[in-house]
Amino acid sequence: MAFQITNITDEPSQRHVILSGDEEIIFTLHFYSTVQMWAFDVSWRGAQFNGFAVSLGCLHIQALNWPFDFFCSVTDGSGMAPFRLGDFSEGRAEMYFVPPDEMEAFRGVEVPT
Numbered sequence: 001m002a003f004q005i006t007n008i009t010d011e012p013s014q015r016h017v018i019l020s021g022d023e024e025i026i027f028t029l030h031f032y033s034t035v036q037m038w039a040f041d042v043s044w045r046g047a048q049f050n051g052f053a054v055s056l057g058c059l060h061i062q063a064l065n066w067p068f069d070f071f072c073s074v075t076d077g078s079g080m081a082p083f084r085l086g087d088f089s090e091g092r093a094e095m096y097f098v099p100p101d102e103m104e105a106f107r108g109v110e111v112p113t
Contacts (some may be wrong), residue, residue: 001097001099002097002102005018006082007112010086010089012074012102013028014029015028016025020097020100024044025068026042027041027097028041029054029095037078037083038081038083038087038093039053040054040060040070044066044068054072055081056073057071057073058070058088059098067113068097068100068103071095072093072098074087074092074093075093
């Protein structure tokens with residue numbers, strides 16, 4: 001089951017370590033005030049990919065073919081992706097980690113591990 005990353009603050013750059021099984025996934029969230037957007041970098045097993053714009057209602061790193069992903073939703077029904085520094089800390093936006101078992105159900109096939 002996807003779980004919410006609940007410790008997102010209003011800091012413009014923050015690093016979160018997600019434990020999945022016996023592995024660590026590094027999720028680094030950035031707020032860019034000039035363009036009013038959130039983006040993230042992700043690293044796993046020594047590989048790092050940068051600059052995924054946080055969008056609503058989609059899986060963000062599916063093209064990497066990794067066995068997990070992230071998605072974002074909003075609680076106010078606006079349909080607008082997070083664009084303010086406080087959107088996560090104030091509860092307007094929520095970021096979720098999708099673990100391998102749920103990715104397998106979503107894709108309909110085994111996910112690579």
